[in-house]
Amino acid sequence: MSEGAMAKQAPAAAPAAGGRGGAAGAAPAAAQRRSAAARGPGGTPDLEAYRGVGIFIEQHGGQAAPVAWELAGIGRVLADKLGVELIGFVAGHQVEAVAREAVERGCDRVILMDHPALAVYRNEAYSRVLTPAIRQVKPEIFLLGATSTGRDLAGTIATTLQTGLTADCTQLDVDPETRLLDAIRPAFLEKQLAVILCKKHRPQMATVRPKMMEPAPRQPGRSGEIVRFPVDLDERSLRTQVLGVIDEPDPQAQLERADVVVAGGRGFQDPKNLKLLFDFAEVVGGVVGASRAIVDAGWIGREHQVGQTGLTVRPKVYFAFGISGAIQHTVGMQNAELIVAVNKDPQAPIFKVADFGVVGDLFQILPALQEELARRLDQLADEASASAGAAGGGEAQEGAAAAARAGA
Numbered sequence: 001m002s003e004g005a006m007a008k009q010a011p012a013a014a015p016a017a018g019g020r021g022g023a024a025g026a027a028p029a030a031a032q033r034r035s036a037a038a039r040g041p042g043g044t045p046d047l048e049a050y051r052g053v054g055i056f057i058e059q060h061g062g063q064a065a066p067v068a069w070e071l072a073g074i075g076r077v078l079a080d081k082l083g084v085e086l087i088g089f090v091a092g093h094q095v096e097a098v099a100r101e102a103v104e105r106g107c108d109r110v111i112l113m114d115h116p117a118l119a120v121y122r123n124e125a126y127s128r129v130l131t132p133a134i135r136q137v138k139p140e141i142f143l144l145g146a147t148s149t150g151r152d153l154a155g156t157i158a159t160t161l162q163t164g165l166t167a168d169c170t171q172l173d174v175d176p177e178t179r180l181l182d183a184i185r186p187a188f189l190e191k192q193l194a195v196i197l198c199k200k201h202r203p204q205m206a207t208v209r210p211k212m213m214e215p216a217p218r219q220p221g222r223s224g225e226i227v228r229f230p231v232d233l234d235e236r237s238l239r240t241q242v243l244g245v246i247d248e249p250d251p252q253a254q255l256e257r258a259d260v261v262v263a264g265g266r267g268f269q270d271p272k273n274l275k276l277l278f279d280f281a282e283v284v285g286g287v288v289g290a291s292r293a294i295v296d297a298g299w300i301g302r303e304h305q306v307g308q309t310g311l312t313v314r315p316k317v318y319f320a321f322g323i324s325g326a327i328q329h330t331v332g333m334q335n336a337e338l339i340v341a342v343n344k345d346p347q348a349p350i351f352k353v354a355d356f357g358v359v360g361d362l363f364q365i366l367p368a369l370q371e372e373l374a375r376r377l378d379q380l381a382d383e384a385s386a387s388a389g390a391a392g393g394g395e396a397q398e399g400a401a402a403a404a405r406a407g408a
Helices: 023-036 066-082 096-104 123-137 148-161 251-257 271-284 292-296 362-391 394-407
Strands: 053-056 086-092 109-114 141-145 165-169 171-174 181-187 192-197 204-208 225-228 260-264 287-290 317-321 338-343 356-359
Touching: 053 066, 053 123, 066 086, 066 141, 066 171, 066 204, 086 096, 086 123, 096 109, 096 225, 109 123, 123 148, 141 148, 148 165, 148 204, 165 181, 181 204, 251 287, 260 271, 271 287, 271 317, 271 362, 287 292, 338 362
Parallel strands: 053 086, 053 141, 086 109, 109 225, 141 204, 165 204, 260 287, 260 317, 317 338, 338 356
Antiparallel strands: 171 181, 181 192
8 A cells, every 4th residue: 555645844843941042042043044044935945956865874883784785775776766876974983995885885976974973873973963964965865774873863863854754664766757755664563565755855764674675786996976074073062972882792683694594483382392493593503583473472582583573684594484474574584595484384475485385394394304404514514624634734624614514
């Protein structure tokens, strides 16, 4: 179903306490004047002044987040349809290498905001540099990843710019004639899709779920323009300070980036039976995923959930054991390179997206499959070790065996 919902202008900020015309009310007034600069008569924006597709190149510690290049891929498609530039926005410290890679990934121009205060993401610091950059560049579309960073930042920017924002999009398209962005996302308890339009305000903003778009390929040597945007930030003026960074493994990130995902559903009948799932994942070097049904039932943590309200994954191999395959789940894994499904119901929807389907009892099939895969992996490891032994060195043998298991 298509839903033509026009994004409404956010209400202006309420005057701060302290009386009219005082220092407390100056900041909101100044913000309103800056916002009005790009608007025509009647407080509506001059739509013709906005051109280009902008994307936020999220990075952490100088490494671009995978979703950044997914945005570059869909951004390039939208920009080509509109006949405009693809413009990347990079904020951080000592991140020129990320800006250069953005050019190689398809950006025609990259707005680089580099400052020590941007070394670690903080909403206030990033919004204070990105908002004026967007106002100056005036892209007609601006996209961010629906990550914890992107979701946090998008709301602040959209509110400040007084424009519409569609969150957690799974598809994007654009009409070259109207220049309207079709921001498509699940609606009505995720059983239908809605097309959200932002007709009267610019930029048209959306956050895009990771793993939903094809990443832009890298094109070494591709030319583009990198523009250094002036950053005026005083660390003392920021309300939060970074005291340190604790680098802990993120189970959700491990699931999103895994090459092999082993997922289970209600077919396991009892949470105790999930040990079979974890054992199988260990044998094949995979990460455990789960359907929403067993997460809601409390069988497993939400960090394992795959699907519309969980994580979207795109592994090389996806095993689905005892999962019926409702659209809410398949939308989060249907782009896997290879899907293997096991279910006792021959009419289960999961078989519609599976490359290999087995109709049967998972309690019989899963152990048998695990035993056979373990045998073949050991065989490959032995062959790799023997090959490495010819080259000499015990360490080489161990490394070759590990490589064989990873490659298999």
